[in-house]
Amino acid sequence: MADNTKVMIGKYTRREFREAMDSGQLHTAIVVTGAIEQHLEHLAMEHDIAMATHIATEVATRLHPHVIVTVPMSFGLSEHHMKHRGSQTAKPGSWLSVIFDAVDGLARHGFKNILILNGHGGNEAPMDGILWQWQDYYKTTAPGVNIQFQSYWNLAREISEQHCTGAVPGHAQDYETSTAMYVFPENVRVEEMHHQDDKEPLNATMEKGRILVEAAISKTSDYLQQMIDGQHREFARQVFSRERYLSKQKA
Numbered sequence: 096m097a098d099n100t101k102v103m104i105g106k107y108t109r110r111e112f113r114e115a116m117d118s119g120q121l122h123t124a125i126v127v128t129g130a131i132e133q134h135l136e137h138l139a140m141e142h143d144i145a146m147a148t149h150i151a152t153e154v155a156t157r158l159h160p161h162v163i164v165t166v167p168m169s170f171g172l173s174e175h176h177m178k179h180r181g182s183q184t185a186k187p188g189s190w191l192s193v194i195f196d197a198v199d200g201l202a203r204h205g206f207k208n209i210l211i212l213n214g215h216g217g218n219e220a221p222m223d224g225i226l227w228q229w230q231d232y233y234k235t236t237a238p239g240v241n242i243q244f245q246s247y248w249n250l251a252r253e254i255s256e257q258h259c260t261g262a263v264p265g266h267a268q269d270y271e272t273s274t275a276m277y278v279f280p281e282n283v284r285v286e287e288m289h290h291q292d293d294k295e296p297l298n299a300t301m302e303k304g305r306i307l308v309e310a311a312i313s314k315t316s317d318y319l320q321q322m323i324d325g326q327h328r329e330f331a332r333q334v335f336s337r338e339r340y341l342s343k344q345k346a
C-alpha cells in the first residue's frame with residue numbers, strides 16, 4: 096500500500112503544499128470518484144471508491160512529487176442500487192457540482208493536469224455528457240489546464256478482458272471480486288459467495304486480482320505521465336469505450 100502522506104492533499108500543511116507548488120514539481124492532480132453501494136452479498140459497499148483511491152494513490156506515489164490525490168466525495172450516482180439499504184446515491188446535479196468544484200479549486204491554484212479517475216460505472220454517463228463543456232471552459236479561461244476523465248479499468252481493458260470470465264468491470268463479479276481479494280481481502284466474505292444466486296464471483300482469485308490491479312496502476316501511470324508530457328489534450332465527448340462495455344455486457 097502506498098504511503099499516502101506524500102500524495103493525499105489533506106495530509107499536507109499549507110506551507111508544505113505552497114512550497115511543493117512553488118518549486119514547480121507539483122503540477123498534476125487526480126480527483127477520485129466512485130461509489131458506496133451494495134456489491135451483492137459478499138463484497139463490501141466501499142469497493143468502488145476504495146479501489147479507485149487505491150489505484151490513484153499508487154499512481155501518485157509512482158509519479159511523486161509531481162502528483163497529488165484528492166477524494167472530494169465518496170459516493171456517486173447509484174440510484175439503481177437504492178433498493179438495497181445502505182447504498183448511497185448523489186443526485187446527478189449535486190454530484191457534478193461537487194466534482195467540478197474540486198477540479199476548479201485545483202485549476203485556480205495552478206494545477207496544469209487534472210485527471211478524474213473513476214471507480215463506478217454509473218458515474219460515466221453524466222461525466223461523458225458534461226466533460227467537454229468543462230474542457231471548453233478551461234480552453235477559454237485557463238488554456239494551460241488539461242482535464243480528462245477515465246475509469247481505471249478502461250485504461251487496462253485489454254489485459255483485463257483476457258483474464259476475466261465476465262464483463263469488465265461488471266458489478267461485484269469476477270473482476271471486482273478478484274481485485275478486492277488482492278487489495279482488501281478483508282472486504283470479501285468468501286463463504287457468502289457460495290450462498291447467493293449469482294455464481295460468477297466464484298471465478299475470482301487473488302492472483303488474478305494482482306494482475307488486474309497492477310495493470311490498472313501501470314496503465315493509469317502511463318496515461319498520466321503522457322498528460323504531463325503534453326499528450327491527451329483532445330477536447331472530446333467520448334472519452335471511454337462505453338459502446339464496447341455495453342456490448343460486452345449483452346454478450
Ligand SMILES: [Zn+2]
Nearest residue numbers: 142143267271
Ligand atoms: Zn463496483
